Amino acid sequence: MSLSERLHPGLNLAGTDPEGHEAAEETLFGFWIFLMSDLVLFAVLFATYAAMSVQGIAEGPRPAEVFDLTAAFVETLLLLFSSFAFGLAMLEMKYRENRRGVLVWLLLTGLLGAAFVGMELHDYYVMITQHAAPPQASGFLSAYYLLTGTHALHVSSGLVWMVIMAVQVALIGFTTPVKLRLMRLALFWHMLDVVWIGIFTFVYLYGVAS
Amino acid sequence: MNWELIFGQIKWTSFVFAGMIENPSLSEAIASGAGSIAVLGALATVILLTVKGWWVPLWRDWLTSVDHKKVGIMYIAIALVMFARAVIEAALMRAQQLAATEGAGFLSADHFGQLFSTHGTIMIFFVAMPFITGLMNYVMPLQIGARDVSFPLLNAISLMLTMAGAILIMVSLVVGQFSTGGWSAYPPFTGIDFSPGEGVDYWIWAVSLGSIGSTLTGLNLAVTIYKKRCPGMSLFRMPLFTWTTLCTSILMIFAMAPLTAATVMLALDRYAGFHFFTNGDGGNMMNYANLFWLFGHPEVYILILPAFGVWSEVVATFSSKRIYGYTSLVYATMCIAVLSFAVWLHHFFTMGQSANVNAIFGIATMIIGVPTGVKVYDWLLTMVGGRIRFSTPMLYHINFLLTFILGGMTGVLLANPGVDFQVHNTLFLVAHFHNMIIPGVLFGMFAAVQFWFPKVFGFRLHEGLGRASFWCFAPGFLLAFFPLYWLGMMGATRRTYMWSNPDYVPWLALAMLGAGLILAGFALMVTQIVVSVRQRAQLAAPLGDPWDGRALEWSIPSPPPAWNFAVLPNVSSQDPFYEAKKAGIAYRSPAAYEDIEVPRNTATAPLIGLFACAWAFGLVWHIWWLAIASFVLIWVVVIARSFATDTEETIPAATVKAANEAFLAAARATPGVTRDREMTSDNKGRAHPEALEGRAGTIASGTAVEAL
Amino acid sequence: MPPREIEDEGRERRSYVIGLVLALVLTTGAFAVVGLNLLSGGAALAGLGLLALIQAVVHLRYFLHIDLQRSHRDDLLLILFTVLILLIMVSGTIWILYDQHVRMMP
Numbered sequence A: 001m002s003l004s005e006r007l008h009p010g011l012n013l014a015g016t017d018p019e020g021h022e023a024a025e026e027t028l029f030g031f032w033i034f035l036m037s038d039l040v041l042f043a044v045l046f047a048t049y050a051a052m053s054v055q056g057i058a059e060g061p062r063p064a065e066v067f068d069l070t071a072a073f074v075e076t077l078l079l080l081f082s083s084f085a086f087g088l089a090m091l092e093m094k095y096r097e098n099r100r101g102v103l104v105w106l107l108l109t110g111l112l113g114a115a116f117v118g119m120e121l122h123d124y125y126v127m128i129t130q131h132a133a134p135p136q137a138s139g140f141l142s143a144y145y146l147l148t149g150t151h152a153l154h155v156s157s158g159l160v161w162m163v164i165m166a167v168q169v170a171l172i173g174f175t176t177p178v179k180l181r182l183m184r185l186a187l188f189w190h191m192l193d194v195v196w197i198g199i200f201t202f203v204y205l206y207g208v209a210s
Numbered sequence B: 001m002n003w004e005l006i007f008g009q010i011k012w013t014s015f016v017f018a019g020m021i022e023n024p025s026l027s028e029a030i031a032s033g034a035g036s037i038a039v040l041g042a043l044a045t046v047i048l049l050t051v052k053g054w055w056v057p058l059w060r061d062w063l064t065s066v067d068h069k070k071v072g073i074m075y076i077a078i079a080l081v082m083f084a085r086a087v088i089e090a091a092l093m094r095a096q097q098l099a100a101t102e103g104a105g106f107l108s109a110d111h112f113g114q115l116f117s118t119h120g121t122i123m124i125f126f127v128a129m130p131f132i133t134g135l136m137n138y139v140m141p142l143q144i145g146a147r148d149v150s151f152p153l154l155n156a157i158s159l160m161l162t163m164a165g166a167i168l169i170m171v172s173l174v175v176g177q178f179s180t181g182g183w184s185a186y187p188p189f190t191g192i193d194f195s196p197g198e199g200v201d202y203w204i205w206a207v208s209l210g211s212i213g214s215t216l217t218g219l220n221l222a223v224t225i226y227k228k229r230c231p232g233m234s235l236f237r238m239p240l241f242t243w244t245t246l247c248t249s250i251l252m253i254f255a256m257a258p259l260t261a262a263t264v265m266l267a268l269d270r271y272a273g274f275h276f277f278t279n280g281d282g283g284n285m286m287n288y289a290n291l292f293w294l295f296g297h298p299e300v301y302i303l304i305l306p307a308f309g310v311w312s313e314v315v316a317t318f319s320s321k322r323i324y325g326y327t328s329l330v331y332a333t334m335c336i337a338v339l340s341f342a343v344w345l346h347h348f349f350t351m352g353q354s355a356n357v358n359a360i361f362g363i364a365t366m367i368i369g370v371p372t373g374v375k376v377y378d379w380l381l382t383m384v385g386g387r388i389r390f391s392t393p394m395l396y397h398i399n400f401l402l403t404f405i406l407g408g409m410t411g412v413l414l415a416n417p418g419v420d421f422q423v424h425n426t427l428f429l430v431a432h433f434h435n436m437i438i439p440g441v442l443f444g445m446f447a448a449v450q451f452w453f454p455k456v457f458g459f460r461l462h463e464g465l466g467r468a469s470f471w472c473f474a475p476g477f478l479l480a481f482f483p484l485y486w487l488g489m490m491g492a493t494r495r496t497y498m499w500s501n502p503d504y505v506p507w508l509a510l511a512m513l514g515a516g517l518i519l520a521g522f523a524l525m526v527t528q529i530v531v532s533v534r535q536r537a538q539l540a541a542p543l544g545d546p547w548d549g550r551a552l553e554w555s556i557p558s559p560p561p562a563w564n565f566a567v568l569p570n571v572s573s574q575d576p577f578y579e580a581k582k583a584g585i586a587y588r589s590p591a592a593y594e595d596i597e598v599p600r601n602t603a604t605a606p607l608i609g610l611f612a613c614a615w616a617f618g619l620v621w622h623i624w625w626l627a628i629a630s631f632v633l634i635w636v637v638v639i640a641r642s643f644a645t646d647t648e649e650t651i652p653a654a655t656v657k658a659a660n661e662a663f664l665a666a667a668r669a670t671p672g673v674t675r676d677r678e679m680t681s682d683n684k685g686r687a688h689p690e691a692l693e694g695r696a697g698t699i700a701s702g703t704a705v706e707a708l
Numbered sequence C: 001m002p003p004r005e006i007e008d009e010g011r012e013r014r015s016y017v018i019g020l021v022l023a024l025v026l027t028t029g030a031f032a033v034v035g036l037n038l039l040s041g042g043a044a045l046a047g048l049g050l051l052a053l054i055q056a057v058v059h060l061r062y063f064l065h066i067d068l069q070r071s072h073r074d075d076l077l078l079i080l081f082t083v084l085i086l087l088i089m090v091s092g093t094i095w096i097l098y099d100q101h102v103r104m105m106p
């Protein structure tokens, strides 16, 4: 069965585009390794946060005083649906090579992602203006902003990348390089959602629960 | 006019020469001298390139190249240039410490601080790292029978990022000051309160550029080894250098991230008032040490593992024997790689955690000695019963075994927290890590240069001068560093620019003598290269196999063609080329040739490097327009590149065939040289295999078509 | 589209849908634990951690298509190795910093 001939993480092209499938193996493995190294970066940010959110409060507010769980929940949903939408974009690419279909799903993915970033910026704004909690206020807040900010930066660069891919889909169409780029972006996007699981669990939920 | 908008914090007093004009002293004169050398060196290079008309070839054949071989050579060129600077700085420090007993010596405290900081930073990030990276880049694809690495352009980008970092450090000689915080840059000293000014920022951005480059290199080389091995090259048929390359690459992938995190946090503290490592406000400077050494300890294994690979190749080749305990060497390498992530705390035993924490990390550290010991025995046993040729690389190897063991033992001493409390931060530690790094990594790389030089350039290096240089380096090292063990135990602290204890003087004098010998060794090495280039006709070994080599890289011409292998080899054992020679089937013509696709040269990488350098410079000096513009430009280049389609060119099968058949015919026609004539001009790179000793030398060339 | 492809697409689409549903359930569960004050302190950490772990596996399985098949081993091994390194780094860091913190308490 073609679906079992998986060569790399993420959606495989086996079955519909054997040539692209072969070409994808090396490239996607390379990108997967990059993601692993990115995960290590997030891991040390998490570890730093774990220590500083307890030991680095100083005169500043505690986690429970500044976090808004409703916003975090909505952000989580936005990112999750965005991830899902990207999955459907990839199916559209794989099975129909339909530019319009892919672009529509990409647009939806991008809008959800942009809404996520927008909400996070709003969170920051509220924290800074209403809770007097800018990153300079304490070690805890420095670590909080760095961790969530690094994630938000990743999401934002994913959005830029998505715009470029939309242009390439529209102008170039589904050549193998374009497909491989979309597949890498998909991995990136899904992985950012995995990292977010860590953030909403250990930063927001545990921060409020403890 | 608001000049700060344009020039950021650069003022005319930022230039090193201003210090000399404002308060002339020997220390300032030396700083200005160094600045002048940097400027004059750059100027001389520009003039040379112009006069010789080399700008175009430099750009067309080198900077824009994505060929792993050229990338490798450029890495090593960076390493050698930076080594020249860092080793001179080392000698200056030795001279200062000798001169500064009960007196101030000739360097200011600040200048001395910059010297050990640049020396350490350069030696680690811009000598050792580019050296091993260049070597892995050059040799590994040839050993696994590949035409290039998996992502050639990414490879060139890594190189250019490293080069950008190196240039930034060179610029700091002339514009502004460097950090005085040592190569590890511990806050809070390196925080903005105690180190205002640009020094630490130079350190941060130079190191960050190098570290990003290394992460990408690790990724690239690991994928190459996983996905690009030639048919039949199973993992356990790979040469040991390739194995160590794999493990080092994996370490690079995982270990550079904590460094990036640490430098980013330090930068946020300094630029934006965050509180990661500050005194007070919830900052925790001990986390810096933690993060830095999460990177720092794996880093030392990143450096040593490729050298271990070199030693394995060298000892097998020059003992004319298959390596002893191949499998154990592989597993030892893997164990070391994994364990190296679990010992980082031994760098800060004295920081105040409880004895239990120290004990556990101390024990973990001692355990690493075990796989390393296994390796040493394997190398020794490889020599047993072999026919050893004492050529330069082998001399380095034997020297390595003798001195590295001593360094390892002092390492096990230091792994004991109780002992470490006594000698922490003394010259004992400085002696220990130089004892590992110089005979291990640095001499490993020197041995590699002697060993693979004929492969890279098609002619051997002058053996006599090679030995002469070895006989300066090896005793020079002993003299320069063994006294430091003593000094450390007498209480001499590291990073100290003047002393009050006259008992130190004799030992410091010995160390100075050693540093002098090391300088002489380096001078001889440069001479060796120059002389060899002059005598390249006599030393020529274009047929590719001057040392009776074992792995695939020796089966192709020297220097190798752009496509490396005319036809991808098919491997059925370890040491495939050696086995082929033994079986008399080397140098056979393949049945058919095919067109070969190679990537075209591109300006992408050098442009990214240029903008990265400008970006970092802008950040160092708070020249925001420059930082923003170059950051945007970096990404414009990346995006523009993603729209390029015509990125490959085809080399027709006929071209490949003509070149390869000419090489094979020459190889078959040349009588093999026996090992006792290895260092004579008879050695054209066609070996008479030791394995065939006593049997007929040349192969009949008539029926030489290999069934593929 | 050939029938085999229709079938394949259905299967792959189902994978994303299952992933989405499971993720929604797990996420809501996690927020409910805190919103309704079901657990606190160490128990909260353990419970939330478990939910997060399961959700991460769900994402890896259904969105990133990592599974236990042989041909897929390299990727899985890589992620397991990464997890090992992450555990060493994170637990080590927290342990060390916590230990130092405790010993600095006045």
Ligand code: HEM
Residues within 6 Å of the ligand: B087, B090, B091, B093, B094, B116, B117, B119, B120, B121, B123, B124, B127, B128, B181, B182, B183, B184, B430, B434, B437, B438, B442, B480, B493, B494, B495, B496, B515, B518
């Ligand atoms: C080749 C001859 C070398 C000499 C004579 C030499 C000499 C020195 C001296 C005098 C110091 C300062 C010690 C102190 O703190 O008082 C030093 C520090 C250091 N050296 Fe070397 N060195 C040499 C090669 C190397 C190499 C090859 C490396 C690494 C690849 C290296 C890495 C370092 C580092 C990391 C430091 C610590 C800098 C700091 O304190 O932050 N050195 N060396």
Ligand SMILES: [Cu+2]
Residues within 6 Å of the ligand: B296, B297, B300, B343, B344, B346, B347
């Ligand atoms: Cu260490």
